[in-house]
Amino acid sequence: MPRANHVRPESVASRWILRHRPPEQSLFSAIYGLVLASALVAALDVTDENADPGQDALWVLLTALAAAAAHGYAHVIAQRASSDGAATMSRLRLVLAEWPLVAAVLPTVGILLAVVAGWWSEATAVDTALLLNTVALFGWGTWAARIAGYGWPSSCRAGSLDMLIGLMIIIADVLID
Numbered sequence: 001m002p003r004a005n006h007v008r009p010e011s012v013a014s015r016w017i018l019r020h021r022p023p024e025q026s027l028f029s030a031i032y033g034l035v036l037a038s039a040l041v042a043a044l045d046v047t048d049e050n051a052d053p054g055q056d057a058l059w060v061l062l063t064a065l066a067a068a069a070a071h072g073y074a075h076v077i078a079q080r081a082s083s084d085g086a087a088t089m090s091r092l093r094l095v096l097a098e099w100p101l102v103a104a105v106l107p108t109v110g111i112l113l114a115v116v117a118g119w120w121s122e123a124t125a126v127d128t129a130l131l132l133n134t135v136a137l138f139g140w141g142t143w144a145a146r147i148a149g150y151g152w153p154s155s156c157r158a159g160s161l162d163m164l165i166g167l168m169i170i171i172a173d174v175l176i177d
Helices: 011-019 023-044 053-082 089-096 099-116 120-147 150-177
Strands: none
Touching: 011 120, 023 053, 023 099, 023 120, 023 150, 053 089, 099 120, 120 150
């Protein structure tokens, strides 16, 4: 007969993951969110179409939510495959732990909503979002490398490589439009 205070191992593991989630995991999600936001804002910026920045902001946010849910659910499936398969609240926590991905797209969503408010033109907002995300990719990449124990020169190289992803998206946006 099981003891009343017995706690399932996967429940303990997922609680530990959320409380002691390595910063690398959150940084991974944030960097992924920045790349996702940049790619979406570039793809939604079509020159010959009527601008709808409110709808674009909604698409960026919904896509980030879907990507976070899919990534979290992938963790759930992996956990289910490695344990008894019972559904627990700990699995919901694994999905919710992907919040940095969604948080990373919020500045882009805010910039697009500034167009809806009439503060900027769509072209200015897209350029600003792409530039901001590219600079943020450098910062997050550098920070991730520092947390991993790299020195400043190596960390800056890692941040520069992450920044190149943003620059590639900017170049693709210019060439495709």
